[in-house]
Amino acid sequence: MPASPSTARAINDRLxxxxxxxxxxxxxxxLKQLTGLSRPTVADLVERLTAAGLIAVVGEAGAQRRGPNARLYGIVADRAHLAALDVRTESVSVVxxxxxGGVLVEAxxxxxxxAGTGPAVEQAVALVERAVKEAGVERLHTVGIGAPGLIDPATGELRPTTGLPAWHRRLVDALQERLxxxxxxxxxxxxxxxxxxxREGAARGRDTFVLLWLGQGTGAAVVLDGALRxxxxxxxxxxxFLPVPGTGGLPSATDCAGGFHxxxxxxxxxxxxxxxxxxxxxTTLGAEQLVRYAVRTVTGAGPAGPARRDGTAADDGAAGAAGRFLDxxxxxxxxxxxxxxxxLDPGCVVLGGEVGRAGGWTLAARVAERIGRMxxxxxxxxxxxxxxxxVLRxxxxTARDRAQDELFGRRER
Structure with missing residues (x-):
């Protein structure tokens, strides 16, 4: 069944x-060449999208070209503004x-x-409001928040989780109330x-992979056949919570102690x-700093010099200790x-988080060697x-996708 004229216009506009x-x-x-549409159809959609305030003339193509056919059209970037938050146990970052997706302000x-749930929520909301003001933005279209814990698939809400601060859940409601x-x-x-x-990192080109998060907390993300599961x-x-040997116990329903974490x-x-x-x-160094120090040491970039692998007494020094730690x-x-x-047989595992990034290819290679044997x-x-x-990126x-999906789909047919 052929598409109705209004449906065809919507499809062409989105394309x-x-x-x-x-x-x-x-x-x-x-646009005509890339879409395969006729010249009149392209002219109509350009007029439609321009009238909707979604695209505008942003220049001309080529120094020698002038006139209507040389006009360059681009998406109007300030048609809507977005914010993204990375909510950690004791901090919040916002962009x-x-x-x-052009970044205006980061904080x-x-x-x-x-100090209590209320003051913590107020601190976080105030940070967002200051960033929005500094960016000169009157209104946010979409806010995307990344937080630890479980998201209820039925409601999209952050579920209460033992060990995580109560202000995390309250923050989402507070932002919706203030905005x-x-x-x-x-x-x-x-x-x-x-x-x-x-999209932008180590898993580009992969439709199936697992990201193992190694940081203050431990988690994994599963992408199968292009879909996040x-x-x-x-x-x-x-x-x-995965039970593993070497922990001296088992995790419980409320505590991952004894698990992989x-x-x-x-x-x-x-x-x-x-x-x-x-x-x-x-004892002041955090896990990320310790891993980075060890990598620098065994690769010869740190104060200990190149690692010795011939079994001599040099292995008892800093390089030997760093190597044993990474192993x-x-x-x-x-x-x-x-x-x-x-x-899952994902074919690719990315070591993410602060510790995964600090370990870099030095740690990844060691893990890969072990996986090859296991x-x-x-x-x-x-x-x-x-x-x-x-997380912030x-x-x-995600916020950009949601905003564009709505704006690109809300036009007169």
Whole structure:
């Protein structure tokens, strides 16, 4: 059954807008060539989209060309404005952008949850309001939030989770109350990191992969056949609860202690570094810093010089300690990776989060070597290209998609 004229116009408009989004400004002739539409049809859609305020003339193509056929049309970036938040246990980061994702303002601040839920929420909302004001934006169209914890697949709301501050859930409601005309949505932070890594990072070109988040917390995101999988209760990827050997116990329904998190969470990584003698007596370094120090040391970029692999006494120094630490960490990480590979056969696992980014290809190579011995399924292990910044970037990409989907679909037919 052929499409009605109004449906055909909507399809053509969306096609043109997607091309302008991906390739930047184009002439009407270029739109005709790329869409395969007739010249009159392209002229009509350009007129329609211009009247809707979605595209505008942004220049001319070629120094020698003049006139209507040389006009370059581009999406009007300030047609709508977006914000993205990365909500951590004790901090919030925010970015404000235009409709194309061009960043206008970035800001972050610690959030003192010890002062109580109300003051913590007010601090976070105030940070967003200051960023919006600094960007000179009157109204936000969409806000995307990345937060730890489970997202209820039926309601899209952040579920109460033991161990996470109460102000996280209250923040979503508070932003919606303060911004009544803005679309506010929340997504699990690891899922958003996977979105960013797939589009702009280490998983580009992969329709199926697993992102293993290694940071203060532990999690995983699963992308199968191009789709992000959330599970029946929103808990796909809660790998911190995975029972593994070497923890001395089992996780419970309310506590992942005894699970995979007990081996690779930030506290466990710091303890492992201390046991291996990494960084001497400096107890101020966090897990990310310790891993980065170890990588620099074994690769010859740090103060200890090149690592010695011939079994001589030099292995008892800083390079030897760093190497033992990274090997032991890779042993632990490989347990979680092997479990994901056995169940999903993703073909690619990205080590994300702050620790995954700090370990880089040095840690990824060690994990890959172990996986090659643990499973017959061919699996590439990649280092994150975005690290801790992936959550904020994923939240912004998701907010941009939602805003564009709505704006590009709301036109007179």
């Amino acid at each position: 043109a807008l997607r091309l302008l989004q991906r390739q930047g400004p184009l002439t009407a002739g270029q 404000v952008s235009d409709l194309l 972050s601040a610690p959030i003192g949850g010890e 009544p005309h803005t679309r506010v949505s929340v997504e699990n932070e690891t899922n958003l990191a996977a979105v960013a890594e797939q 959330r599970g029946a209760s929103g808990g796909t990827g809660e790998i911190g 007990s081996l690779v969470g930030a506290a466990a990584v710091r303890d492992l570094a201390a046991a291996c003698g990494v960084a001497g007596r400096d 032991a960490l890779a042993d632990r990480v490989a347990l979680g990776v092997a479990s994901a590979v056995a169940l 499973t017959p399924l061919p699996t590439e292990v990649r280092a994150s290209a975005l690290g801790g910044a992936a 994923g939240a912004l990409l």
